Amino acid sequence: MSLVVIGSVAFDALETPFGKTDKIIGGAATYISLSASYSLKPVKLVAVVGDDFPQSDILLLEEHGVDTEGLQIKQGEKSFFWSGVYSKDLNSRETLVTELNVLADFDPIIPDSYQDCKYLMLGNLAPQVQRLVIQRLVNRPKLIVMDTMNFWMDIALEELISTIEMVDVLSINDEEARQLSGEYSLVKAARKILDMGPKYLIIKKGEHGALLFHHNKEGLKIFYAPALPLEEVFDPTGAGDTFAGGFIGYLAATDDISFDNLKRAVIHGSAMASFCVEKFGTERLLNLKPEEIEAREKQFADLVEVVPASAVQTA
Amino acid sequence: MSLVVIGSVAFDALETPFGKTDKIIGGAATYISLSASYSLKPVKLVAVVGDDFPQSDILLLEEHGVDTEGLQIKQGEKSFFWSGVYSKDLNSRETLVTELNVLADFDPIIPDSYQDCKYLMLGNLAPQVQRLVIQRLVNRPKLIVMDTMNFWMDIALEELISTIEMVDVLSINDEEARQLSGEYSLVKAARKILDMGPKYLIIKKGEHGALLFHHNKEGLKIFYAPALPLEEVFDPTGAGDTFAGGFIGYLAATDDISFDNLKRAVIHGSAMASFCVEKFGTERLLNLKPEEIEAREKQFADLVEVVPASAVQTA
Numbered sequence: 001m002s003l004v005v006i007g008s009v010a011f012d013a014l015e016t017p018f019g020k021t022d023k024i025i026g027g028a029a030t031y032i033s034l035s036a037s038y039s040l041k042p043v044k045l046v047a048v049v050g051d052d053f054p055q056s057d058i059l060l061l062e063e064h065g066v067d068t069e070g071l072q073i074k075q076g077e078k079s080f081f082w083s084g085v086y087s088k089d090l091n092s093r094e095t096l097v098t099e100l101n102v103l104a105d106f107d108p109i110i111p112d113s114y115q116d117c118k119y120l121m122l123g124n125l126a127p128q129v130q131r132l133v134i135q136r137l138v139n140r141p142k143l144i145v146m147d148t149m150n151f152w153m154d155i156a157l158e159e160l161i162s163t164i165e166m167v168d169v170l171s172i173n174d175e176e177a178r179q180l181s182g183e184y185s186l187v188k189a190a191r192k193i194l195d196m197g198p199k200y201l202i203i204k205k206g207e208h209g210a211l212l213f214h215h216n217k218e219g220l221k222i223f224y225a226p227a228l229p230l231e232e233v234f235d236p237t238g239a240g241d242t243f244a245g246g247f248i249g250y251l252a253a254t255d256d257i258s259f260d261n262l263k264r265a266v267i268h269g270s271a272m273a274s275f276c277v278e279k280f281g282t283e284r285l286l287n288l289k290p291e292e293i294e295a296r297e298k299q300f301a302d303l304v305e306v307v308p309a310s311a312v313q314t315a
Numbered sequence: 316m317s318l319v320v321i322g323s324v325a326f327d328a329l330e331t332p333f334g335k336t337d338k339i340i341g342g343a344a345t346y347i348s349l350s351a352s353y354s355l356k357p358v359k360l361v362a363v364v365g366d367d368f369p370q371s372d373i374l375l376l377e378e379h380g381v382d383t384e385g386l387q388i389k390q391g392e393k394s395f396f397w398s399g400v401y402s403k404d405l406n407s408r409e410t411l412v413t414e415l416n417v418l419a420d421f422d423p424i425i426p427d428s429y430q431d432c433k434y435l436m437l438g439n440l441a442p443q444v445q446r447l448v449i450q451r452l453v454n455r456p457k458l459i460v461m462d463t464m465n466f467w468m469d470i471a472l473e474e475l476i477s478t479i480e481m482v483d484v485l486s487i488n489d490e491e492a493r494q495l496s497g498e499y500s501l502v503k504a505a506r507k508i509l510d511m512g513p514k515y516l517i518i519k520k521g522e523h524g525a526l527l528f529h530h531n532k533e534g535l536k537i538f539y540a541p542a543l544p545l546e547e548v549f550d551p552t553g554a555g556d557t558f559a560g561g562f563i564g565y566l567a568a569t570d571d572i573s574f575d576n577l578k579r580a581v582i583h584g585s586a587m588a589s590f591c592v593e594k595f596g597t598e599r600l601l602n603l604k605p606e607e608i609e610a611r612e613k614q615f616a617d618l619v620e621v622v623p624a625s626a627v628q629t630a
Contacts, residue, residue, distance in 0.1 A: 089499050184404050187546045208523035211544060224541040224618045229526060231502045254624070263621045303539045304619040306578045309569070 002116045003252040004141075005032050006046040006108055006133050007123020007241070009053070009061075009071065010080035013097075014280065016235050017088050024281045025057045027080065028123035028147065031238035033066045034285040035245025035272045036121070038293060039253040041065030044114045046133065048102045050077040064286070069111045077102045090233050091206075110136045119252035122146040123241060127156055127163040134166055143257050145169040145248050146198075147240065150176050165197035168257075171244055173204045186211060191220060200262060202247070204240055207233075212266050214259050221259060225266045226303050228274045228296070235280045239273045242285065246272030271296040317431045318567040319456075320347050320560070321361040321423055321448050322438020324368070324376075324386065325395035327596060328412075331550050332403050339596045340372045342395065343438035343462065346553035348381045349600040350560030350587045351436070353608060354568040356380030359429045361448065363417045365393040379601070384426045392417045405548050406521075425451045434567035437461040438556060442471055442478040449481055458572050460484040460563050461513075462555065465491050480512035484577075486559055488519045501526060506535060515577060517562070519555055522548075527581050529574050536574060540581045541618050543589045543611070550595045554588045557600065561587030586611040 012026030033043045044067045051073060058068055083097040106129055120141040122130040130146060146167040152160045153176065164170055170193065174186060181189035186203055190213040193201050201213040205227075212223040246269035254261055271293060278284045322344030329336045348358045359382045366388060373383055398412040421444055435456040437445040445461060461482040467475045468491065479485055485508065489501060496504035501518055505528040508516050516528040520542075527538040561584035569576055586608060593599045 185544075185546055185548070187544045205523065208520065209539075209541070222544055222618060223621075224524075224544070226524070226539040226541060226619070229500075229502045229537055229539070231500055233500070260622050261624075264624055267621060301621070301623075303537060304541070306538075306582060306616070307575050308616075309576075309579055 001040070001118045001142075001252045001255045002044065002114075003036060003040060003119045003121065003248065004044045004046060004070075004110075004114050004117040005029050005036065005121045005123060005245070005248075006130070007032055007121075007125055007147075008080050008103060009045070009047040009049050010082060010103075011053075012237060012281065013081075013083040014235060014237055015085040016090065016280075017086065018234050019280065021280055023081070025060070026082065026237065026281060028125070028241045030061070030282060031241035031276065031285070032121055032123050032245035032248075033061060034064055034282055035242040035269075035276070036249030036252070037065040038272070038288060038290075039246070039249030039268070042067040043249070044070060044111075044117070046070035046108050046110060046114070048072040048074060048106050050079040050102050051075050053079045060286070067113075070109065070114055072109060074102045086236065090236050108133050108136070115139070118142045118255075119248055120144045121244060121248045122167065123244070124149050127152050127160040131159070131163045131166065134163075143168050143248075143251060145171060145244065147171045147244050148176070150179055153179050161196060164193075167198050169200040169202065169262075170198040171202040171204065171240075171247070173206070173240070177201075177203045187220070187222070190222075191215070202266065204243065206236075206239075210243070210266055210270060212262060214262075223259075223263045223266065225263070225270050226300070227270060228299055228303065230274065230277065233277045236277050237281060239276050242276040243269040243273040245269070267297060267300050268293075271300055316355070316433045316457075316567045316570045317359065317429075318351060318355060318434040318436065318563065319359045319361060319385075319425075319429050319432040319448075319452075320344050320351065320436045320438060320563075321445070322347055322436075322440055322462075322556070323395050323418060324360070324362040324364050325397060325418075326368075327552060328396075328398040329550060329552055329595065330400040331405060331595075332401065333549050334595070336595055338396070340375070341397065341552065341596060343440070343556045345376070345597060346556035346591065346600070347436055347438050347560035347563075348376060349379055349597055350557040350584075350591070351564030351567070352380040353587070353603060353605075354561070354564030354583070357382040358564070359385060359426075359432070361385035361423050361425060361429070363387040363389060363421050363423075364395075365417050366390050368394045375601070382428075385424065385429055387424065389417045401551065405551050423448050423451070430454070433457045433570070434563055435459045436559060436563045437482065438559070439464050442467050442475040446474070446478045446481065449478075458483050458563075458566060460486060460559065462486045462559050463491070465494055468494050476511060479508075482513055483572075484515040484517060485513040486517040486519065486555075486562070488521070488555065492516075492518045502535070502537070505537075506530070509535075517581065519558065521551075521554075525558070525581055525585060527577060529577075538574075538578045538581065540578070540585050541615065542585060543614055543618065545589065545592065548592045551592050552596060554591050557591040558584040558588040560584070582612060582615050583608075586615055
């Protein structure tokens, strides 16, 4: 099923307690596309870079099944650049440099060959740009998933809310859910956010896993996906985007948007994110084997597995 | 199976964003005993109070199946008193008053009728007192579970470590696991703590659930019990102790200390804790119905339930 991904393709320079990088390929859409590519190909990318972006990195995306027809290359301009340093416990980070560059006036152009889009992933970007993409698709996709961040809640709340209204699944972290709803309890926050329009809400809690909420006639349904407790977290950059890519990739590949399948997609996304943090940047996402992914998903299932006592007694 | 619980029985004065209490019954052993009493009776209590402790509160414990033969009442002395204020998000609290009173020189006396102890719960207390209880039992219990806190890591680390050596299950929170091990990763922390002696480690993560670790020949086994996302948390006091009481009560009632049964005990303890926080102090623990507990456990099971895709395809 046709999957379109929009978001930033960028340079990152990262420093964690375990080392630092020069400018490496980064950006929400990069992580999303690479992660989704393990579920289905092609992943149709809508993004913008400057002419400083290396052809080799574009080839890298293409080798992973990313269709770059929708990737605009702006001559004489520079790619989006972000640089940050993580705290010793990796739980917080300080932004050193944010250079919007080409992102400042990004006008997302949808190639005709993308108009068959059934699954649309709106990676973190200005909400007005995310909305433009929805508007420029002739037919409304079957499922629209949107990721965003507190930055837009601070400076473009109204635009943000009118974009959230148009999507099926919103994916944010716990602090963002609290900020957006004004509620500390995540259950109350979820009720308020689902009232804004989306059918589903994913609240990402980092090392504590993710919650999937759905409000239907029977009331509020909640699914809790744990995070895999990891021995080493090397670099958390891109984990949320990798999660989102795995999530929508799984849904697009299975073409099933039931709540049960959304749960499976959350587990798959969580498994993909657990790989992402094992190495710097996108490195771990470049050469994953299907059997590694399957084994990781099995670990997630085992992590919460409880054999009911009744099953034991009758055994 | 005979269960002995040691810990504080005390007065608490609590303030949360939802209200405040005068002196009410509190203390680790109170919450542990009440919680365990829903799994089996009697719960044999070892604790100390002053003559200010109301007979009505002792009767309350006895009505819930708590054997108070091991509860010392010190004439002319006052009960342990703790007073605290919770932050608006309930995630932190400030201690206003700690009066050790009778706890300052607590000498735990084990009644003869407690010597059949098979399951021993060491609630948070000075580690030398916890150790004394183990030493005063003629036969080593089948399972010893110990709860402790950062306070003892700060002021009595050596005593603490030599007590931890003697127990089967240690229960602490995530920050305490990090402090005790010097490791930020909870997996690394668990390895180090399990090397100190316990066969099992429970790391409580509050609203993020609990992890159960076990190291055997096959390596490190991990179980992740989610916490139930709650609409309202009224008062977190005693949640950890209620968890511990539910945990050991379940194990004592089923008399099965396999890893599979420990998982079920963690879920039961989590369910009990989720009730505790719904009202002030011990209030919610006083009148629970078996069907309420069962329904809550079912909610925990539903929360993480994923129907495998393969099951769907063959259906």
